[in-house]
Amino acid sequence: MVLTFKGGFHVHDGKELTKDKELRTAPVPELLVVPLSQHIGAPCQASVKKKDEVRMGQPVGEARGFVSAPVHSPVSGIVKDVKAAPHSSGGRVLSVLIENDGEDTLYPGVGERADPKDLSREEIIDRVKNAGIVGLGGATFPAHVKLSPPKDKPIDTIVINGAECEPLLTCDYRLMMDSPESVILGADIVRRVTGAKRLILATEDNKRDAAAVLEKKVAELGLADTSVAVAKTKYPQGGEKQLIKALLNREVPTPRKRGLPMDVGVIVQNVGTCHAIYEAVAKNMPLIERLVTVVGTAVENPGNYTARIGTPCSVLLEDAGWERATALLMGGPMMGMAVYTPEVPVAKGTSGLLAERIVSDGDPRDCIRCASCVEVCPARLTPLDLSVASESQNWEIAEEYHVDDCIECGCCSYVCPSNRPIVQQIRHAKAALRKIRSAGSAG
Ligand code: SF4
Ligand code: SF4
Structure with missing residues (x-):
C-alpha cells in the first residue's frame, strides 16, 4: 500500500547536493546575536544586561507565559548589549548580543547526565521546558506544550516526522543517518510522557537508507510497539495533517475548527526536536545549536552544518563559499522566508539557508483558470x-x-x-x- 495523501506533487528535490556530505561544524563567531523571539508564543524577557558575564548554556531570556520558551547563551563571554537586531521576520527584534570569549565555559548543571527512566513525567517536562526546546522542523512551537495534552485528548500514537519533504534540505536526513539513537530515545521519551502506546518513525521513500538505519537501531534498542514507516515522496508529505492522513488515515479537523493532531489521538514531533529532547533530558543540554543545510545556486560548496544559535548566516555562507546572492531564503524553496540581510542570525527554527542567483522567471500575469x-x-x-x-x-x-x-x-x-x-x-x-x-x- 502506498502511504500518501490527496493533493501535493512530486518535485525534483535536489537532495543529492548535500545529503552524503559529512556534517561540518560552523565557525563560532566573535559576536553572537540571540533573538528573544525564536518561537511561536510570547517573546522572552531578557534576564541579563549589558556587561554581564555569561556562560555557555546559561538562560539569557526568560519565557513569559506557558506558550513560550527560554533562550540560552550559545557560548561563554560578556553581554555586549541587549538591543533590537535583524531577525528572520524581516524586522528587528530585541536580542542579546554576546562577545564570545572562546572558552565555552559551561553554566553550572549543563551537561550533567541523568537516566530518563529515573525521572518522573513532571521532571522530564520541566527539563524540556527549561531547555527552551521548540519544534525544529520550522514550526517552532514550544515542545513542552505538546508534551502536556489536555486530559480529554488521550494520545495513542506518536509520529516522528523525518519526511523532510522540502526540496534541497537534508539536515533531518543527516540527523537520522548520523544520530539515530538520540532521535529514537527522544521519541521514546515523548511516548512515555504522553502515555501513548504506539511510536511510528516516518520518512519518505527517497530516504530508504535512513529508514533502514532507524529500523536497525529500533531492533538493537528492543523497543516494543515501535515501527518505521516509509511514505511516498511527495510535497508536502511532512505537513502534520498530511503525514497523519498518509500513515493512519485519520483526518485532523481544519485550522478553522481549531483542529490539532491531538484531536485524533496523535502528537507529531520532528526528528530534530526528538534529538534535542533527548539531549535536554539525558544530558541537561539546552537548545544552543542545531543542524542547518546551506545550499543554492550561489553556494560553491553546499553542505550541512552544526551551528550555534545566534551565528550570523553570513558566517555559514562564507564558509560554504558564497557568492553574494540576489536572493537569500531561510528554510527551503517552498516554505522559506526571504531575509533582507545575511547578518540575520541562525535561530531555533532555521533548518536551511538557500542562496540563489536567479529569483524570477517572469512577472505575474492574469489567472487563466487552468485549475x-x-x-x-x-x-x-x-x-x-x-x-x-x-x-x-x-x-x-x-x-x-x-x-x-x-x-x-x-x-x-x-x-x-x-x-x-x-x-x-x-x-x-x-x-x-x-x-x-x-x-x-x-x-
Ligand atoms: S499554499 Fe495554501 S492554498 Fe496554496 S496549495 Fe498550499 S495549502 Fe493550498
Ligand atoms: S488557476 Fe489561475 S491561479 Fe491557479 S494555477 Fe491556474 S493560472 Fe495560476
Whole structure:
C-alpha cells in the first residue's frame, strides 16, 4: 500500500547536493546575536544586561507565559548589549548580543547526565521546558506544550516526522543517518510522557537508507510497539495533517475548527526536536545549536552544518563559499522566508539557508483558470479565488474561501503557469484578517 495523501506533487528535490556530505561544524563567531523571539508564543524577557558575564548554556531570556520558551547563551563571554537586531521576520527584534570569549565555559548543571527512566513525567517536562526546546522542523512551537495534552485528548500514537519533504534540505536526513539513537530515545521519551502506546518513525521513500538505519537501531534498542514507516515522496508529505492522513488515515479537523493532531489521538514531533529532547533530558543540554543545510545556486560548496544559535548566516555562507546572492531564503524553496540581510542570525527554527542567483522567471500575469493550483492544494482550497480576493483586498471573500485553512505550503505558487505569487497573497490576506479581528476584539 502506498502511504500518501490527496493533493501535493512530486518535485525534483535536489537532495543529492548535500545529503552524503559529512556534517561540518560552523565557525563560532566573535559576536553572537540571540533573538528573544525564536518561537511561536510570547517573546522572552531578557534576564541579563549589558556587561554581564555569561556562560555557555546559561538562560539569557526568560519565557513569559506557558506558550513560550527560554533562550540560552550559545557560548561563554560578556553581554555586549541587549538591543533590537535583524531577525528572520524581516524586522528587528530585541536580542542579546554576546562577545564570545572562546572558552565555552559551561553554566553550572549543563551537561550533567541523568537516566530518563529515573525521572518522573513532571521532571522530564520541566527539563524540556527549561531547555527552551521548540519544534525544529520550522514550526517552532514550544515542545513542552505538546508534551502536556489536555486530559480529554488521550494520545495513542506518536509520529516522528523525518519526511523532510522540502526540496534541497537534508539536515533531518543527516540527523537520522548520523544520530539515530538520540532521535529514537527522544521519541521514546515523548511516548512515555504522553502515555501513548504506539511510536511510528516516518520518512519518505527517497530516504530508504535512513529508514533502514532507524529500523536497525529500533531492533538493537528492543523497543516494543515501535515501527518505521516509509511514505511516498511527495510535497508536502511532512505537513502534520498530511503525514497523519498518509500513515493512519485519520483526518485532523481544519485550522478553522481549531483542529490539532491531538484531536485524533496523535502528537507529531520532528526528528530534530526528538534529538534535542533527548539531549535536554539525558544530558541537561539546552537548545544552543542545531543542524542547518546551506545550499543554492550561489553556494560553491553546499553542505550541512552544526551551528550555534545566534551565528550570523553570513558566517555559514562564507564558509560554504558564497557568492553574494540576489536572493537569500531561510528554510527551503517552498516554505522559506526571504531575509533582507545575511547578518540575520541562525535561530531555533532555521533548518536551511538557500542562496540563489536567479529569483524570477517572469512577472505575474492574469489567472487563466487552468485549475492546476486547485489540483495540488493539499488543504482542498481554491487558491485561484484566494489569490484574486487578496489582490482586490476583499478580505470577506478570502475568509469565505477559508483562507485560514491554508498551510502555506507554496504548492499553488509553484505550479501556477501565470507566475502568480499566490502564497504571498494568502499570507497577506491572513495578516489583514488577523488585524481586523484583533481590532474587533479590542473594540
Ligand atoms: S499554499 Fe495554501 S492554498 Fe496554496 S496549495 Fe498550499 S495549502 Fe493550498
Ligand atoms: S494555477 Fe495560476 S493560472 Fe491556474 S488557476 Fe491557479 S491561479 Fe489561475
